[in-house]
Amino acid sequence: MLQRLREDIHCVFERDPAARNSFEVLTTYPGLHAVLMHRLSHRLWQARLFWLARLLSNIARLFTGIEIHPGADIGRRFFIDHGMGVVIGETAVVGDDCTLYHGVTLGGTSWQKGKRHPTLGRDVVVGAGAKVLGPIEIGAGARIGSNAVVVKPVPAGCTVIGVPGRVIERPADAASRRRADTAKRIGFDAYGATRDVPDPVANAINRMLDHIHVLDQRVETLSRTLEEHGLTRHFEHLDDLDNCEMESATEQHSV
Known part of the structure; x- marks a missing residue:
């Protein structure tokens, strides 16, 4: 005891x-x-x-x-x-x-x-x-x-x-x-x-980014293949999106 x-x-x-x-x-x-x-x-x-x-x-x-x-x-x-x-x-x-x-x-x-x-x-x-x-x-x-x-x-x-x-x-x-x-x-x-x-939100965002990366690579390959066959001009990636912002709900209500 x-x-x-x-x-x-x-x-x-x-x-x-x-x-x-x-x-x-x-x-x-x-x-x-x-x-x-x-x-x-x-x-x-x-x-x-x-x-x-x-x-x-x-x-x-x-x-x-x-x-x-x-x-x-x-x-x-x-x-x-x-x-x-x-x-x-x-x-x-x-x-x-x-x-x-x-x-x-x-x-x-x-x-x-x-x-x-x-x-x-x-x-x-x-x-x-x-x-x-x-x-x-x-x-x-x-x-x-x-x-x-x-x-x-x-x-x-x-x-x-x-x-x-x-x-x-x-x-x-x-x-x-x-x-x-x-x-x-x-x-x-x-x-x-x-x-x-892991943070579940961060984990979900990271998975989305991984998926976008794979899609971006496939679109790049498809674009170059179409250009090689003379079907369309190769297009570049989008510009840097750092300066793109969405208007917040608070700003919308304050207007």
Whole structure:
């Protein structure tokens, strides 16, 4: 029991730079309090003392703002940062070394009995406000970005963002994995975000530019071919467009 408590306190120092000493962590971290109280309520649940287990779970929610059903299976070194609004359902399974931020829901999508909540593998990070719904599996080492809604399984080592959640980063080659491991030793990627997560708007613009570049090359080839056959004169590219501007909506209204 004491060993588990030491592990829980030590993992806070690994993942929260604001933690200063063990006494502060033990007395002021609601995520730690919720996990400790869940362990007791889970034992009561396994002993079929269902009402007492639910009562203790509700007391924990009252004091921490974190709701963990006593039937949920929680692994070792589980860290809930900030914690307010976290909900973990009855049949959820959380592996070792996982991290959840505030507003996370590990919920169900069915009223049927049986397995209806997600299973998180080892070392999964779920960012603030994310919703992981249904009896799906989240692979070991996966990262789920803030406010994502995940309703499909996530392979190990992937990063998921968006509504609905979509994989934007997959496990790469051995060199990339080594770099990721080194980055993990240097610092922790909080809120389920990675340093290489692309801006979706910039990514869309870059794809459009790549497409325009390909089209420009094809038009250039077509133009020269037509000129060689005497069908038309080769035309040059458009002039520099840097000086071309569109009138903004604000300027239009001010006229």
